[in-house]
Amino acid sequence: MVKGTETSEKIGTRRGIQSFDIGLSVLEAFVAANGPLTLTQLGETLGMPASKLHRYVSSLVSAGFLDQPRRSGAYDLGPRALAVGLAALNRNDFVNRAAAAMEDLVARTGVTGTMAVWGNYGPTLVRWERGTDALTTALGLGSVMDLFTSATGRIFAAYLPEGSVKAFLASGIGVASGAVGASEDFSSLDDMRSEIRRLGYACADGQYIPGLFAASAPVLNWQGDVEVAVTLVGRSKAVTDPEGEILPLLVETARNLSVLDPASSD
Structure with missing residues (x-):
């Protein structure tokens, strides 16, 4: 029973890390882009279905790392991303x-x-x-x-x-x-x-x-x-x-x- 619990925890940990990696990949795609991206464009960039990416993008929007400033449906980097970037720049000696x-x-x-x-x-x-x-x-x-x-x-x-x-x-x-x-x-x-x-x-x-x-x-x-x-x-x-x-x-x-x-x- 204990062994099964440990296995479940390991699987959960792996899934958590994978989700984090995908979220970082989404942010990196926006950093590399010259401008806003739609979900379709983001999916093409990352080689992932737009339907799968939607929940990651929604979470990043809720956290302020992404924003949807235009009616076109395109997303772009949000204020939290800017804050992190500025903090990193200020510490880059x-x-x-x-x-x-x-x-x-x-x-x-x-x-x-x-x-x-x-x-x-x-x-x-x-x-x-x-x-x-x-x-x-x-x-x-x-x-x-x-x-x-x-x-x-x-x-x-x-x-x-x-x-x-x-x-x-x-x-x-x-x-x-x-x-x-x-x-x-x-x-x-x-x-x-x-x-x-x-x-x-x-x-x-x-x-x-x-x-x-x-x-x-x-x-x-x-x-x-x-x-x-x-x-x-x-x-x-x-x-x-x-x-x-x-x-x-x-x-x-x-x-x-x-x-x-x-x-x-x-």
Whole structure:
């Protein structure tokens, strides 16, 4: 008798978990959609009958996670979903999370890592994690990186809003801070942005600092803008080899830290 009761409880638990999983799948479908979905469209997306999904959708509407704002019968994310999303965003500390991930990245690759954020004067280094190669360079915390020639700077040039980048270039602040060369040709900006966004990373093969090779990838926020540039720097071209081990690992790390996938940021 006890054995039968335990079996029933296990079945009930499994059913409860399955229902929760389906409910999460419904929410994920609305997150991925570009707009409201009808039950028919939701069923096609999830590969489930609309009749089966109706009770899940009704429960989510009752809980405030979904809403039905239009007479068309389509549903969309509700106020509770917005509240959860905003709470998660407020707790998403990009810099600290990236710092922890960079320590592991440097340990696994052996090359030096840096982190940069956008400051008043341009891309600014805020963390330096030395690898086993023990590089010697004049760069340090607080250094401002060049937008066009450094891998770090190129990430900001590509993944900040276009209007913000062009306004910064027009202001002359970058020339004064060293973020932009005095004779830099700004006409290359659009092509550079397109190429880096296509690749999902930026490289500098001994152009910014002779003898050093750097690769950088963006940590993107919910709007697709860069919050942190994570960069690896070394003496070997292996750092910038897309077919090697280091660059793909860097890109994967930045992607995992991002709210929005760099590959879909356009």
